[in-house]
Structures are given as structure tokens and as C-alpha cells.
Amino acid sequence: xxxxxxxxxxLSLLVFLGILLRNLIDLPGMPDHSSQIGQFxxxxxxxxxxxxxxxxxxxxxxxxxxxxxEILVLDDGSTDATEELLGxxxxxxxxxxxxxxxxxxxxxxHGKAWACSQLGRLAKxxxxxxxxxxxxxxPDALRRTVGAMDASGADMLSLMPRQELVxxxxxxxxxxxHVILMCYLPLRLVRTSRNAAFCFANxxxxxxxxxxxxxxxxxASVRDAIVExxxxxxxxxxxxxxxxxxxxxxxxxxxxxxSFREIWEGFSKNLFAALGYHTPGLFALITLITAxxxxxxxxxxxxxxxxxxxxxxxWFPLTQISVALLCRLIIAVVFRQSLAMAFLHLLSQxxxxxxxxNSFYSIKFGKGxxxxxxxxxxx
Numbered sequence: 001x002x003x004x005x006x007x008x009x010x011l012s013l014l015v016f017l018g019i020l021l022r023n024l025i026d027l028p029g030m031p032d033h034s035s036q037i038g039q040f041x042x043x044x045x046x047x048x049x050x051x052x053x054x055x056x057x058x059x060x061x062x063x064x065x066x067x068x069x070e071i072l073v074l075d076d077g078s079t080d081a082t083e084e085l086l087g088x089x090x091x092x093x094x095x096x097x098x099x100x101x102x103x104x105x106x107x108x109x110h111g112k113a114w115a116c117s118q119l120g121r122l123a124k125x126x127x128x129x130x131x132x133x134x135x136x137x138x139p140d141a142l143r144r145t146v147g148a149m150d151a152s153g154a155d156m157l158s159l160m161p162r163q164e165l166v167x168x169x170x171x172x173x174x175x176x177x178h179v180i181l182m183c184y185l186p187l188r189l190v191r192t193s194r195n196a197a198f199c200f201a202n203x204x205x206x207x208x209x210x211x212x213x214x215x216x217x218x219x220a221s222v223r224d225a226i227v228e229x230x231x232x233x234x235x236x237x238x239x240x241x242x243x244x245x246x247x248x249x250x251x252x253x254x255x256x257x258x259s260f261r262e263i264w265e266g267f268s269k270n271l272f273a274a275l276g277y278h279t280p281g282l283f284a285l286i287t288l289i290t291a292x293x294x295x296x297x298x299x300x301x302x303x304x305x306x307x308x309x310x311x312x313x314x315w316f317p318l319t320q321i322s323v324a325l326l327c328r329l330i331i332a333v334v335f336r337q338s339l340a341m342a343f344l345h346l347l348s349q350x351x352x353x354x355x356x357x358n359s360f361y362s363i364k365f366g367k368g369x370x371x372x373x374x375x376x377x378x379x
Contacts, residue, residue, distance in 0.1 A: 006316035009291055013323040016183040016292075020327050024334065026187040027160065027247045032140075033147045041069040041142060042125030046102075046115035048076040050133035051085060052258070057133050058089045062096055066142040069096070072122055073133075076102040076115045098122075109223045112203070116228075117219035128208045134255055135161060135204055141251040145207055148246060155212040155241035156233065158201040159248030162336055164255035171341040172348045173263050173355075174256060178331045191244055196234040200245050203229035204254045212241050226273035249336055264355065272359040282360055286353060293349040296320040 043061055047054055054073070061071050071093070075083050086099045100122060105114055116130055127146065131137075149157050160181070165171040181187075181200065189198035206229060216235040222228040236243055257263045275281040296317035303313040328342040 002312045006312050006320075009296065010316060010320050010323070013292060013320055013327075017323055017327055019184065019186055020182045020330060023182045023185075023187045024330075026191070027182070027245060029247050029249075030144050030159070030251050031148050031151060032144060033151065038068055039126040039146065040124065041066065041127045041129055041146060042119075042123030043069055043071045043129045043131065043142070044116065044119035044123060045071065045073045045131055045133055046076055046112055046119065047073055047078065047082055047086070047133040048111065048115070049078045049080045049082060051078075051081040053134040053255070054082055054085050055089065056136055057131075058086075058093075058097065060135075060137040060139075061131075061142075062093055063139050064137065064142040065139050066146065069142060070124060071097040072119050073097065073099050074102050074115050074119050075099065076111060077105075110226055110228070113219045113223050113225065113228045117223070120213060120218045123210075126210050128210055128213055130203070130206045130208070131252075132204045132254065136253045138251045141248075144251055145205075148244070149207055149209075152244045153242055154244040155209050156201070156236045156243045157207040158229070158233075158243075158245050159205040159252055160202055160245070160335070161204055161252035161254045162249035164253050165337060166255070167259065169260040169263055170255075170257060171338050172344055173267065173351055175328075175331065175335070175337050175341070176348055176352055178335050178337075179328065182331055182334075183327055187245060190233075191242070194237060194240070196237045199230050199233040199237065199243070201229040201233040201243070202245075203227075204256075205248060205252050206232070212236065212239070215239055216241075227270055230274065247334070249334075264358070267352075267355045268359040268362055270359075271356055272363050277363065279360070279364075282356060286356055289349050289353055289356075292320070293324055293346060294353075296324075297346050 043064075045057065045061075050057075058071065058073065073086055073089075075086060090097055090099050100118070102115055102118060105111055109117075119130070120128060127149065129142070129145070145157065145159070148154075160178070163170075163174050163177070165174055185200060186198065187200060189195070190200045216232070216239050219228065219232070221235050222231040225231040233243055257266055272282055275285070299313050299317040300321065303309060303317070306313075308314065325342065325345060328345045329339060331337070332339050332342045
């Protein structure tokens with residue numbers, strides 16, 4: 001029985017390695033060409049308590065090489081210095097930028113969806129670029145993105161930016177986003193399949209054709225979704241739109257979190273929600289992590305302590321660990337992450353297990369997940 005279990009685990013890891021290798025093709029880098037049409041683009045930035053990030057973000061957007069664009073920033077009830085900083089940036093913008101004060105959050109809406117919905121209503125562009133306040137953009141980012149939109153014929157385009165990882169906990173946990181994306185989701189099906197189950201979008205950077213954004217009723221269609229980006233992708237696919245995704249590590253970067261507390265709260269807010277608050281799905285993820293990453297290490301540790309270097313207790317687990325580590329190292333190279341931290345993959349999976357349990361408990365039995373002074377408990 002143990003022999004067949006070990007075979008199943010190894011085959012599963014090899015399947016995930018195969019998905020990863022295929023996804024390296026299906027998540028190409030950004031093409032380096034310009035749009036031939038020159039559509040007017042509205043760059044839309046929701047900002048809530050972003051005093052640490054907003055100046056860097058807006059200044060990088062003001063330096064864009066693209067000729068025809070506007071920047072709209074919505075101050076979503078910030079209680080830090082965001083409003084004051086936006087005032088200074090407005091004076092520097094040369095008329096390229098507008099700042100608006102967000103309206104109170106209505107019942108039934110999550111904060112980011114409401115902020116983006118307001119921005120979408122105010123935007124003048126034929127194309128709408130929604131990007132987070134903690135992002136930084138190379139000068140050619142907008143030009144290349146619009147060019148990629150035109151070349152692909154997409155109605156919705158999203159990027160995977162380079163994640164800026166500074167602290168130990170950032171380097172340990174944040175790369176798991178890439179592991180989940182690259183090893184578990186066949187990205188080719190995001191582009192080619194009409195099935196809304198195969199979806200990827202990253203809310204840090206999403207470009208829409210205005211016509212299609214309006215067709216799906218924009219962010220109003222995902223007003224109660226915490227992971228609104230993925231649900232926007234689902235709605236586009238249901239409306240027969242074309243979705244494309246690119247590896248944007250050379251054009252956009254983002255620092256999502258700055259401390260373990262932010263990582264804990266951010267992942268706890270999103271993890272259970274990303275599974276549609278589906279309890280069997282969450283426990284399936286917990287089982288998967290335990291079987292594929294924790295159990296092989298436990299078997300190997302027991303084998304070494306007992307001096308039993310058998311096929312089932314030593315060689316199978318060693319091979320399983322090697323395949324998992326290979327996946328992690330490939331992802332680190334592709335997305336410009338620390339190779340040394342990849343060797344702590346087991347620890348990162350243990351932390352992910354703890355976050356999954358906290359995400360489930362806080363939504364089902366606690367006060368809900370919290371983020372930037374707001375509680376989220378729409379289960």
C-alpha cells in the first residue's frame with residue numbers, strides 16, 4: 001500500500017513539473033513593440049493608506065513613453081499621508097493626472113472593487129489600465145502593454161509583475177503565489193478554453209478594452225469578490241472575450257507586503273476566497289500540501305534516523321523532494337527570486353498550511369479577514 005502511495009505522490013509531482021515546463025511557454029515575456037493605433041489609455045490607481053508607495057508608483061507612471069494617456073488616482077478614505085502626497089504629485093503632473101476622493105463604501109461591496117468601479121466611471125480612455133499603488137513601472141511598460149493587447153486581440157490582458165522581496169518572510173512566502181500559478185494551472189487553457197474554471201488575472205496590472213469592460217458591467221459584476229481579478233477573468237470568458245497573460249517581470253514590479261503581519265493578513269484574506277469559500281477545496285489543498293511536500297520529508301527523516309534506506313522510505317521520498325525542489329528553483333530563476341530561499345520550500349509550505357487554517361477559521365468562525373482597516377467576511 002505504501003509503495004502505491006509513493007508512486008502516486010511521485011507521479012503527481014512529475015505532472016506538476018510538466019505543467020510548469022509547459023507554462024514557461026504559455027506565459028511568454030512581454031513583446032517589445034508599440035501599438036500602431038495609439039488608443040487613449042486611462043491609468044487607474046486605487047489608493048488606500050499607500051503613503052509608503054504612492055509617490056514611487058505615480059512618478060513611474062508619469063514617465064511613460066506612451067503618447068496618449070491620463071492617470072486617475074482615487075484616495076479611498078486614507079488615514080495616513082496619502083492625500084497630502086497626492087496633492088504634491090498633482091502639482092508635478094503637468095495636467096496628466098487627476099485625483100478624486102472616494103465615495104463611502106456601499107453595503108454589499110468590497111473596498112477595491114468599489115474604488116475601481118468609481119475610477120472606471122470617471123475614465124475617458126478607450127483602454128482602461130487598473131494598477132495597484134504598490135507597483136512601479138518601467139518607462140516602456142504602457143507602450144509595450146498596449147502593443148501586446150493589439151497584437152493578441154485580447155479584451156483583457158494581465159501581467160505577472162516581478163515581486164520585490166526584501167525581508168526573510170517575503171522571500172519565503174510570496175513566491176508560493178508563483179508555485180500555485182505555474183504548477184497547478186495550465187495557462188494555455190486560460191487563453192484557449194471557454195471554460196471559466198481556467199482563469200488567471202493579477203489585479204496588480206490589468207488592461208481592459210473599455211467596450212468589453214462595460215459589457216461585463218465592470219467591477220460592479222464582482223462587487224462582493226475579494227479576489228476580484230480572477231472573477232473579472234471568469235466574467236470576460238463567460239461573455240466570450242479573449243484573455244491573455246504575460247510574464248511582466250521586466251516591465252512592472254510590485255512589493256505586496258513589508259512584514260510577516262501583512263503577509264499573514266493578506267494571504268489569510270485571499271486564500272479561502274480564491275477557492276470560492278469552498279470548504280472541500282480548502283481541505284483538498286491542505287491534503288495536497290501535506291502529501292506532496294511534508295510527508296516526503298517526514299519519511300526521509302524517519303528513514304535516516306532508523307537507518308532504513310529502502311525504496312519506499314528513502315529513495316522515493318528523496319526523488320519526490322528533488323522534483324519539488326526543481327520546480328521551485330525553476331520558478332526562482334524565471335521570476336527573479338532568491339535561489340537560496342528556494343531550499344526552504346518545506347518551511348514555506350508549513351507557513352502556507354498555517355495561513356490556510358487561519359483563513360478558514362477567521363472566515364467561518366472568527367470576525368472575518370481584515371485588510372487596511374476593513375473586515376471581509378462575505379462567505
